[in-house]
Amino acid sequence: MSKTLIKLTDIDKSFGAASVLRKVSLQLDEGEIHCLAGENGSGKSTLIKIISGVYRHDAGRIELGGRHYPTLRPIDAIREGVQVIYQDFSLFPNLTVAENLALSDQVESGRAWVSWQRVEAIARESLALIGVDMDTSRLVEELPVSGKQLVAIARAVYCNARVIIMDEPTTTLTDREIASLFALIRRLKERGIATLFVSHKMREMLDITERITILRNGEKVAEGRTEDFDEAGITRAMTGRDIRSDRYVWNGVRSDPVLELRDFTRTGDFQGLNLSLYKGEIVGITGLLGSGRTELAETLFGLRNTRERPGGEKNSGKILRNGREIKVRSVSDAIAEGIAYVPEDRLTEGIFAEQPIERNLFANSYPRFKNALGLLDRAKLRELSSALIRAYNVVASNLKLPIRTLSGGNQQKVMLARWISTGAEVLLLNGPTVGVDVGARFEIYRKLREIAAGGVGILLFSDELQELISNCNRIFVINRGRFTHELDTGALQEDELSALLGLSLEEAIQ
Amino acid sequence: MNTLSKNRLFQRNEFWLLCLLIVLSLTVGAVNGAFWSANNLFSLFKSTIVTGIFALGVFLVIVSGGIDISFPAFAVFSFYITVKFLLSIKYTGTILLPFLMSMTFGACLGLVNALLLSSFQLAPLIVTLGTGSAVTGFLRAFVGTATLSNLPQPLIDFSRWNIYKKTLADGSIVSFSGAFLILLVLAILIHVMMKRTTLGRGIYAIGGDEVAAKRVGFNVKRLRLFVYSFTGALAGIAGIIHCSLIRLANPRDLEGAEMEVIAAVVLGGASLTGGKGSVAGTLLGVALIVLIKGSLILVGVPSDWQKVVIGLVLITATGLTAWRSRRSDEGGRA
Structure with missing residues (x-):
């Protein structure tokens, strides 16, 4: 005893x-x-x-x-x-x-x-x-x-x-x-x-x-x-509720991808990546830490410079948006091409913690709210912000409060609202539910599906296997900078995916 | 432990400062042989005394995670009131009373800094900017603006205290000021305090993480009171020495001295974010600043350029430190 x-x-x-x-x-x-x-x-x-x-x-x-x-x-x-x-x-x-x-x-x-x-x-x-x-x-x-x-x-x-x-x-x-x-x-x-x-x-x-x-x-x-x-x-x-984790089914047609990678290579990070993302798809990309997962996400959003490193392979390949070749040299290039990014480390990279919720919501889109004098149209801002908060189910008592007063899940919803309201067509999500609790997590998943249904292509970078399996229609496994597998999630089981990743937790302990 | 410190010798800021100091001395000496004359060297050492004592105080404050820019004002206030008082009573006793008085004034003013900081949770930069300015204004408005050149005898005697004195063949006198010993003793004292006492480690701890220091059981408020009062006391000591060495009590003295002293301390490896630095580094930083200021004339650099050179050295040295630490960070991650 x-x-x-x-x-x-x-x-x-x-x-x-x-x-x-x-x-x-x-x-x-x-x-x-x-x-x-x-x-x-x-x-x-x-x-x-x-x-x-x-x-x-x-x-x-x-x-x-x-x-x-x-x-x-x-x-x-x-x-x-x-x-x-x-x-x-x-x-x-x-x-x-x-x-x-x-x-x-x-x-x-x-x-x-x-x-x-x-x-x-x-x-x-x-x-x-x-x-x-x-x-x-x-x-x-x-x-x-x-x-x-x-x-x-x-x-x-x-x-x-x-x-x-x-x-x-x-x-x-x-x-x-x-x-x-x-x-x-x-x-x-x-x-x-x-x-x-x-x-x-x-x-x-x-x-x-x-x-x-x-x-x-x-x-x-x-x-x-x-x-x-x-x-x-x-x-x-x-x-306190039953959350069904039914899988995401995509019924679109495979023509005219919103985003396409052809032999996409960045020295030292990843090589020869080929991928087509179609309207309404949620495609998962998973791999161990250092596999090139985060590097790919950041490169697509222009966060990593495209300068070549001495002695490495050459950067090469193409990014196509709606069939047209584009260059993403900086974040503003990416945004101009309708690519949005929700980072892994939301707290340090995504939100302005001390700023009001409303400012966080529009941080990247203020130019759209100019009135005739080139000043901000306050009424329009207020109207849109309350509409977005309702649409994204953000639980907030006052939009003037700093965003840090919100829970992790609600912060994440604000981030999503920020990007989708700017009309992005490609959404890159990196670890979207890190530090988010279960209830809010499922709301985020539901929102992602809604966003995808609206014609946005989503790339979900994550290492939470269950999250990937239930929310993506396809998953790419990346290992040492190369895609090693492309999987349909229709009948995929978590242990199969886990085996492919070679990260079974039990094994690692022994 | 020994092998480790050997391995780390090249990573230490102090090592590079010493190299820089030697290279600079050799360069200046090569251009102008007068650099190595006893006269020049002794006067350089003499110039480190006041800056050095100030720097020891600022070092403490910076390690604790704060900053103090009020100390020159406190120093002037302390020595001017002390001198004025001693003159009024026609004091002729030992040097001890002037020192004690000036030190006590300094300590009390430092205590005011600490109390303001902890009761209103204000930023130390603002508080010390405020108290410095207020004290300077108070001194000039209520105590006087006259420069006192007839110092009390004990202070004049003190300025004549030399450890070494010799009359050269050409009749000129070289002497090594005894006040340098005070800097040395204070430096050793503070070094031992910072390295070997719980008090000193507590100062490093609050500079590193105040909340964690509280959780470990340090009385953060009391530590801070100590640091600022101690720095004030050091300012008082530096002030009375300064006034004695130049044989003048000028209430407009030492204006702008804070920048040079802070530069020396930062150059010596103390981090403005707190928790880092050493007495040895601080002294080397002071030596470097004094050397640059005192020797550029010898190599024919006009005096206006001294400030440019000090600025460049400061940026280069701290830039190098930051660059090295970032590189070792990346090495650690790989």
């Missing part, structure tokens, strides 16, 4: 009039790998902050390590071994790995002087605890994301963690890095350390966790052993 580390019973929490958590219970035992699932705004983050003592609960009972805490302070949570690994890791980029690992001990022990031998010893010990070897003299800013995560985990374990809470730990990791993270979590489990995983990625939930607790609108809607759940069940619990 394993010990219970965290026991929350009937927790209530509200901020002012808004009730965020209602009678939520959660139990976590020693060595358990538990997933806390839920859409954005379901109360996951609030619950974590209550467990770590950052927020006070209004009602209910908190027991950590068997002890009842009427008011839990952050220091109590830390003493009970609760360690939160934040999405930004909370590390010092300018300090070495060793110092990052040793600093909290240094402060806590109240030492005035720093012994660098001691720092190094603590660093070695911390890394040994999680069975990882790393150059401790490197600056943290020089490490890849996965390395930073390891440092954060090592620090947590060294601080006598009994429960490690990870907030969306896999968002920015490659598949291989995810596999080794999972292996590490399993090693920690053997030492009795429990992990509370906050995620909305299905595959991971089903893969690594033993128990799942699902929140929706501040209430616990499901809880149980992972093997009793399947994807559909989790989705239903998270969103």
Whole structure:
């Protein structure tokens, strides 16, 4: 019988009039790998902050390590071994790995002087605890994301963690890095350390966790052993509705492609790509990180310069739009040719986070709203913006608010509206649902189909296989810069596609 | 550890600064032999004292993630009031009181900076721009605008304090100012503080990531109070030394000194985004600026061109650092 580390019973929490958590219970035992699932705004983050003592609960009972805490302070949570690994890791980029690992001990022990031998010893010990070897003299800013995560985990374990809470730990990791993270979590489990995983990625939930607790609108809607759940069940619990994932069927005719690539080559990135995209098609392009997937998307939108690299193959081939050869040397070329792009990293490349929603909506189309004097026609802007917001189902209280106040899914819808309203005929989407929760995800899929039905050709660059299979009518697999397979999605199964990609997650772990 | 530091020698900013310093000295010396005369070298060292102490303070502030441009104003305020007060009581005691007084004025003004910063969450550039200007104005409006050339005796004695003094055959005197020792002691003190104490590591930590520093358990507010007061105190010390060495208390002195000092600190490898830099680098940066300013005359470069050269060196040196770090970033990703 394993010990219970965290026991929350009937927790209530509200901020002012808004009730965020209602009678939520959660139990976590020693060595358990538990997933806390839920859409954005379901109360996951609030619950974590209550467990770590950052927020006070209004009602209910908190027991950590068997002890009842009427008011839990952050220091109590830390003493009970609760360690939160934040999405930004909370590390010092300018300090070495060793110092990052040793600093909290240094402060806590109240030492005035720093012994660098001691720092190094603590660093070695911390890394040994999680069975990882790393150059401790490197600056943290020089490490890849996965390395930073390891440092954060090592620090947590060294601080006598009994429960490690990870907030969306896999968002920015490659598949291989995810596999080794999972292996590490399993090693920690053997030492009795429990992990509370906050995620909305299905595959991971089903893969690594033993128990799942699902929140929706501040209430616990499901809880149980992972093997009793399947994807559909989790989705239903998270969103509260049945979302059918019927496949996209394209009934158009293969004539006059809106976009055509002929022997398209960019030195060092991809070679000899041939592709025809027809009106109303949604064509998926998938491949591992570094396969040329993102490079192709960015080249088509003019984000990569067409200068040739010395010593490489020559850039060659053609891009045809509606049968006419075009050159895309810059983003403005692409836009002028009716090509639109929604980037992978929406936050840094796509949106103007602090700017109002309305300005984000029209960022690329202000010239169209000139009145006779060459000034902006405010009335026309207002009219169109509210029409677009309705058409794209964006949930926003006020269009004057900064776009960062919207959820990821709603931001993505604004991005789509921005491009389609400019009359683009070719839409390039790169990882359109990264960081978007399930409910909003399906709305985006529905919108994509509507856009395609309106005669737009869509290229969907993604590594989420289920997303590709259910939303594309064709999929190209790219590997080392070449298309290796062209597949019809009619009867395609996820494991077939996965095998072609050579990225079966189980394999990578072993 | 040793092998690592060896491998990294060539990556270190300090190494390249030292090379630049040597190359520049050799070039100037080759063009004009007078460069290597004791007289010239000693006067160069003397010029580093005040800029150097200012730079140590600015270094601290920049490492903590802030910036301070009020320090010349604080320095002038501190030494002018100190001198005026000492003259009024006809002070003849030791040099300790003038130093303590000027330092305390500086520290108090620095504390004002820190309090304004933390209570209103303002940008340090704006706060220190404001306090600097206010203090300068206050001094001239209420304390006086007269240049005082009859300093109290202890300050005159201090300016005559030399570690080395020799009368040459032609009757000229070469001397090495003892005030240089103060710069040296302060530099060692701050170096040890930054490298070996929790306080110093805390300053690096808040410059790296303030939120993370809070989570680790640092008292960010208190650290910031310390940094700005300490910088103010250093400004007070630099001020009284400056006034003693030039034997003049001029309330219009040191205007525009902040740019040169910040240039030296940045040249020394401190990053304006915080969390990076070293005392050794700072001193090398100061040496480079002083060398350029003091030696271009010797090679026949007109004085107006000094500013051009300093500007170019600053842009080139920081540009090189940025370029190197970007390149190593790309190397890390591949």
